Amino acid sequence: MSELDQEDRGARLSADAQSIIGRKLKAMYDEVVKEPVPDRFLDLLARLDGGSPGAGSIGGASGEAAGAADEAVSTTFSARGAVDGASSAQASMLAESRDGER
Amino acid sequence: MSQPTREFREGLVAEIPNLRAFGLSLCGKPDRADDLVQEALMKAWAASESFTAGTNMRAWLFTILRNVYFSQLRKLKREVEDADGSYAASLSVPGGQMARLDMNDFQAALSLLPPDQREVLTLIGASGFSYEEAAEICNVPVGTIKSRLNRARARLTAILAIEHVSDIGPDAATLAATA
Numbered sequence: 701m702s703e704l705d706q707e708d709r710g711a712r713l714s715a716d717a718q719s720i721i722g723r724k725l726k727a728m729y730d731e732v733v734k735e736p737v738p739d740r741f742l743d744l745l746a747r748l749d750g751g752s753p754g755a756g757s758i759g760g761a762s763g764e765a766a767g768a769a770d771e772a773v774s775t776t777f778s779a780r781g782a783v784d785g786a787s788s789a790q791a792s793m794l795a796e797s798r799d800g801e802r
Numbered sequence: 803m804s805q806p807t808r809e810f811r812e813g814l815v816a817e818i819p820n821l822r823a824f825g826l827s828l829c830g831k832p833d834r835a836d837d838l839v840q841e842a843l844m845k846a847w848a849a850s851e852s853f854t855a856g857t858n859m860r861a862w863l864f865t866i867l868r869n870v871y872f873s874q875l876r877k878l879k880r881e882v883e884d885a886d887g888s889y890a891a892s893l894s895v896p897g898g899q900m901a902r903l904d905m906n907d908f909q910a911a912l913s914l915l916p917p918d919q920r921e922v923l924t925l926i927g928a929s930g931f932s933y934e935e936a937a938e939i940c941n942v943p944v945g946t947i948k949s950r951l952n953r954a955r956a957r958l959t960a961i962l963a964i965e966h967v968s969d970i971g972p973d974a975a976t977l978a979a980t981a
Binding site for chain 1 (some may be wrong): 806812814815818819820822823824826827836838840843844847908909914922924926927929952955958959962
């Protein structure tokens with residue numbers, strides 16, 4: 701099927717179908733947008749900024765941070781500019797997760 | 803390298819909710835979406851000097867996140883296809899049931915689209931970017947954005963088995979909806 705045919709088919713989609721898809725997509729997206737920002741990201745930015753994370757969030761986020769650190773090992777090797785930042789963030793997350801276990 | 807400004811950091815924090823939603827639309831898995839966001843935030847932090855204050859930070863961050871996603875996708879291509887294939891096989895949506903689909907079903911259907919179509923559908927249909935902005939984020943011509951969007955809508959309609967709505971025509975559909 702040529703691209704033109706596909707576009708033609710797209711153009712003939714009923715307004716009903718498009719509006720149902722549009723509403724579902726937006727609802728799914730907005731559901732996530734409305735969620736509070738997880739501590740994981742605020743802690744990450746605080747560390748990148750050289751500051752210390754909020755004291756209240758350390759205990760609850762430590763397990764998640766340990767998982768994030770594991771992930772960082774496998775996903776950051778290709779990050780050119782971010783490698784240094786990633787490994788220092790990862791090191792401090794590991795340190796924090798050990799603190800959390802005590 | 804100078805430290806990013808406080809405004810830059812606040813800008814990042816303000817965009818995290820949209821980045822998470824975009825990430826989830828792209829990869830379909832909440833944990834993986836947040837890993838994408840984390841990776842994007844670290845890259846953005848390291849590249850803060852390449853961001854021009856006063857320009858569209860959301861578009862800049864979305865570009866970083868989608869580049870992280872597509873570069874991982876290329877690396878993990880086979881693994882991802884296997885996972886999506888088994889997901890596809892487990893998905894069964896009876897015809898005409900779309901109005902009753904819950905969000906998980908819709909997300910599952912979305913995951914069956916090719917990633918580049920899913921991306922454009924989200925950028926235009928949910929994030930509210932213009933065709934031109936989406937073209938810049940995806941680094942393709944505007945015409946490509948439009949054709950991906952049309953293909954995404956057509957394919958999603960077919961997956962969700964609502965083609966019958968257009969088959970019977972708008973008049974019949976309206977009658978059915980108001981009956």
